[in-house]
Amino acid sequence: MSRTDTESRVPPGQRLTTGFPVLHHGEVPYYRDMRLWDLKLLGLVEENVTISYAEFMKLPRRTFVNDIHCVTTWSKLDNEWEGVAVATIMEKVKLKPEAKYVMLHAERGWTTNLPLEDFLRDTSFFALKHNGELLTPEHGYPVRMVVPHLYFWKSAKWLRAVEFRATDRPGFWERNGYHMYGDPWLEQRYDFE
Structure with missing residues (x-):
């Protein structure tokens, strides 16, 4: 890949890294008994659904390749993930017509x-592995959401629930000054921009 091709994949204000920096708020959860982990689909659905870890691990998986961009100005190109497509999870629920937003709930x-x-884009998915290895606890084990076209804080680590909503509401970082949407190509880092 030429330098120009690489540059065209890096949003303004970002710098490339070959590492995978670890950034989060609070303590890292460590799971010892996976029978205690589940994923809930709730809110504006005909019926709430709970998917156990054992059930989740039996879902069909795909390989996804993307670039990721952190609000702290690093970008990492050519990430290979293994995960479950959003479309696969959506087969388990019937949305109510007023559902327009999603709130991702994590540990x-x-x-x-x-x-x-x-959320419904075919590039968004539930990640289990990164570059051939299971996610580490620091990177969101057992399941993290990946929404690669937005800044990486939107790719919630330690995912536990997807809530379908009629209205938008700020999440943790959005309440603390981050942009409500987070498009890296528009440098939507903070709410005052």
Whole structure:
């Protein structure tokens, strides 16, 4: 790949890294008994659904390749992930017509918001592995959301629930000054920009 090709994949104000920096708020959860982990699909659905870890691990998986961009100005190109497509998870629920937004709920009360159309993109998925290895606890084990077209804080680590909503509401970082949407190509880092 030429330098020009690489440069065209890096949003303004970002710098490339070959590492995978670890950034989060609070303590890292460590799971010892996976029977205690599940994923809930709730809110504006005909019926709430709970998917156990054992059930989640039996879902069909795909390989996804993307670039990721952190609000702290690093970008990492050519990430290869293994995960479950959003479309696969959506087969388990029937949305009510007023559902327009998603709130992702993670461990320790952490949340982030997304428009429904961004959650449903075929590039968004539930990640289990990164570059051939299971996610580490620091990177979101057992399951993290990946929404690669937005800043990486929208890719919630330690995912536990997807709440479908009629209205947008700020999540943890959005309440603390981050932009409500987070498009890296528009440098939507903070709410005052």
